[in-house]
Amino acid sequence: SQQGEEDPQALSIQEGENATMNCSYKTSINNLQWYRQNSGRGLVHLILIRSNEREKHSGRLRVTLDTSKKSSSLLITASRAADTASYFCATPGPGSARQLTFGSGTQLTVLP
Amino acid sequence: DGGITQSPKYLFRKEGQNVTLSCEQNLNHDAMYWYRQDPGQGLRLIYYSQIVNDFQKGDIAEGYSVSREKKESFPLTVTSAQKNPTAFYLCASSIASGGDAYAQYFGPGTRLTVL
Numbered sequence: 763s764q765q766g767e768e769d770p771q772a773l774s775i776q777e778g779e780n781a782t783m784n785c786s787y788k789t790s791i792n793n794l795q796w797y798r799q800n801s802g803r804g805l806v807h808l809i810l811i812r813s814n815e816r817e818k819h820s821g822r823l824r825v826t827l828d829t830s831k832k833s834s835s836l837l838i839t840a841s842r843a844a845d846t847a848s849y850f851c852a853t854p855g856p857g858s859a860r861q862l863t864f865g866s867g868t869q870l871t872v873l874p
Numbered sequence: 875d876g877g878i879t880q881s882p883k884y885l886f887r888k889e890g891q892n893v894t895l896s897c898e899q900n901l902n903h904d905a906m907y908w909y910r911q912d913p914g915q916g917l918r919l920i921y922y923s924q925i926v927n928d929f930q931k932g933d934i935a936e937g938y939s940v941s942r943e944k945k946e947s948f949p950l951t952v953t954s955a956q957k958n959p960t961a962f963y964l965c966a967s968s969i970a971s972g973g974d975a976y977a978q979y980f981g982p983g984t985r986l987t988v989l
Contacts, residue, residue: 802962850916
C-alpha cells in the first residue's frame with residue numbers, strides 16, 4: 763500500500779527557530795494530511811492539502827505539496843516548546859479515500 | 875462537548891484472554907477506525923467502518939474483531955489469537971459522505987499490555 767515517509771526521523775531546534783519536515787510518497791494521491799501527536803496521546807489533525815493546491819497555511823503552519831516529486835513539507839514557524847511532538851503525514855489508502863496510511867513520523871523537540 | 879472517548883486508558887491482559895476496548899463518539903460521524911501503534915512507529919489500520927452494521931479489514935486485522943451496532947460505538951476485541959497484542963490502540967472517526975477525504979478525529983488511546 764502507498765505510504766508517506768517522513769524525513770528527518772528526529773529534529774531538535776531552539777525555541778523561535780523554524781522547523782521543516784518532509785514527507786515522500788510512492789503513488790499518485792488526491793490529497794495529503796498532516797497530524798500531530800503529543801507523547802502518549804491521540805493524534806490531532808493539522809491540515810489537509812489537495813492535489814490541486816501547491817501551498818496551504820494555517821496559523822504558524824505552512825504545508826506545500828509537489829505532486830511531480832511526490833513530496834510534501836510541513837513548516838512550523840517561530841516554534842515554541844509546546845510544538846514538541848511527533849508529526850505524521852497521511853495519504854489515502856488503497857481501500858477508500860477515507861482510509862489513511864500513516865508514515866512513521868518526525869519527532870520534533872523544541873528546546874526552551 | 876463533542877469528541878471521542880476510549881476506555882480504559884490502561885489495560886492489562888493475561889495471555890490467552892480476550893479483551894474489549896471501548897470507543898464512543900458523539901460527533902455524529904458515520905466512519906470509525908481502529909489503529910495500532912507500536913513504539914516509535916506510525917499507525918497501522920486494524921479495521922474500519924463506514925456505516926452501521928458494516929466494517930472492513932485493514933492491514934493487520936488478524937487476531938482482532940469489531941462490531942458496529944450503533945453509530946456512536948465501535949468496540950474492538952483483541953483475541954487470544956493476536957500473537958503480540960501489547961501496543962497503543964487508537965480509535966478515530968470522520969465524516970463519510972461521498973468519496974472525498976476528511977480529517978480524522980482521534981480518541982486519547984488505550985495502552986494494552988499483555989502480562
